[in-house]
Amino acid sequence: MTVSILALETSSSLCGVALLTQADEAVRVHALEHDATAEHAERLLPMVDRLLAQQGIGRGQLSAVAFGQGPGGFTGLRVACGVAQGMAFALGIPVIPVPSLLAVAARDPAPVRPGLLHVLVQDARMDEVYLAAYRVVEGGQEPGWEPVQAPILLGAGQVGRWLEHAAMDLRLPQQDGPVIRVLGDALLAYPQLSRDLAGEAWLEIGEPLRPDGPAVARLALQAWHAGQAIAPDLAAPLYVRDKVAYTTLERLNGAGGNPRAPEIQAFLETMRVEHLDEVAAIEQQVQSFPWSRGNFADGLHAGYGAWVARQAGRTVGFCMVMFAPDVAHVLVIAVAPDGQRQGIGTLLLQRCENEARLRGLPAMVLEVRPSNEKALAFYKKKGFELLAMRKDYYPAAQGRREDACVMQKALAAAQAGENP
Structure with a gap:
């Protein structure tokens, strides 16, 4: 059986399309990318058509459409989800939502270390970050990922305290070297974050990565084989800012900015x-x-x-x-x-x-x-x-x-x- 999965990722300024094919255990991934803001809606479908044409695959040969579910930019998330749903409905195939922060973890070039907690911090603008955490789980042909912290919204200055509480509450394994690895583009957007975290023996700083199409595609393949594809009408973006503003009463009581998760999770x-x-x-x-x-x-x-x-x-x-x-x-x-x-x-x-x-x-x-x-x-x-x-x-x-x-x-x- 040949599996062909089209993957869409538009949660950041990076507009990415990837095509993954698996035949006889051989996996190939081809991708196109364009980095610019406010252009996802006009570029995504032409990029899909160009990539499929380059690889000689028709839409009718696709097994599923995957998309980066978020969190991320509100418009970008809707674009990827909407295109994935539209194609899946037209072709009669399922969709595979992939958490965008998990795609960042999957891109980490460092060697896989069981027990290591990967903490992803992505720029959410306005001095805020989206944060999620995953552990590598061994077993099967490829390592899997166990969610430890679902995506939340934090102020950039809250990340250090979040990590301290995580190290205490998760009873991380006693071992030589770091037990938490932090990566994501918030490290680039907020340089002070890296400086604040430097010097902790239990923590290491990774690369300022963003999610991309190939990472979404490879995670989607694991989900496909695990039977986790869903009907198109069940697909939805993952919004962390469901509540985008405080009420008037909340503001009168001193609330400001965006509603954030508490530091102590x-x-x-x-x-x-x-x-x-x-x-x-x-x-x-x-x-x-x-x-x-x-x-x-x-x-x-x-x-x-x-x-x-x-x-x-x-x-x-x-x-x-x-x-x-x-x-x-x-x-x-x-x-x-x-x-x-x-x-x-x-x-x-x-x-x-x-x-x-x-x-x-x-x-x-x-x-x-x-x-x-x-x-x-x-x-x-x-x-x-x-x-x-x-x-x-x-x-x-x-x-x-x-x-x-x-x-x-x-x-x-x-x-x-x-x-x-």
Whole structure:
């Protein structure tokens, strides 16, 4: 089988188009680039046509269209996504969104080092950066990437403190030499950033790279073989500046500039036995009829998926999920009272969803008490729908029982496949 993937990347001033073909394990990538602002919309499709003509490939021979999803310039992201969707709809093929910051990590020329945390910092203008972090995961024919920090918006001056907290909360491996590598074009846009970070033994400065078409194409090929291509109508840019301005009331209260992520982030790591005391303590704080420490230990022993959220050196939330052959069942998810309303619950739920998708599962289910109105509203906002009611499922006060709302979220089916 020959796989042909067209990749589009316009998240920065670089307008890039790449064509990747794989036949009999041989992979070839050809690309065209143009570096200029405000020209992506007029240049992208002519570059696509020129590249396909140069390689003697018709549009009908394409297996999928990939695009740099962002974050990045608002107009550029819409151009790449819109062109990818339009071509995919017309050709009846899937699309493959690729995080643009991940494409920067994939371009790193340094040797792959398992355990090293790649932190990407891209210029977001206005003295701000887009930041994301990934780890290399060994296994399979090529190393994969594990997301550690989803893209966020930070002030350029916040990056140093973010890195300090990351080094503390992620329990990075004790080894000789750096455990964090920083790269991205923000290093060039804000030279003071490199100067502020220099001299830390646990950190090294990489190159001021930007995402490009070949990197998007190679990551798209991995996603293709993993069954992660999606239907065109499900494709969307990854905007970090969803909220582009503060409200009048927020400004009157002193807010200015653009809404940014807090300096102290929560990071996820796999739940281990040493986390169980903190996990059980949080469970006692937030549940009327909590799981015991032994229940969590049993879950780990059974091989359930389990993660904790760490922030400022302590555990602030956790989740545990059972991956059945046909569904992912979220067994328990909780956030400490002083960590709520900070996006930690969303972070944990997203990890459950991502792990379910990686296993090819079509849906996630969970139970919640009808009396827990806050939780019901949260899950509905995240795309869960009421599936059924289970009578007398939960213990309640005074020896009574309470029903359970069974909620389900359908996960988008992967659509990777062969052309006729």
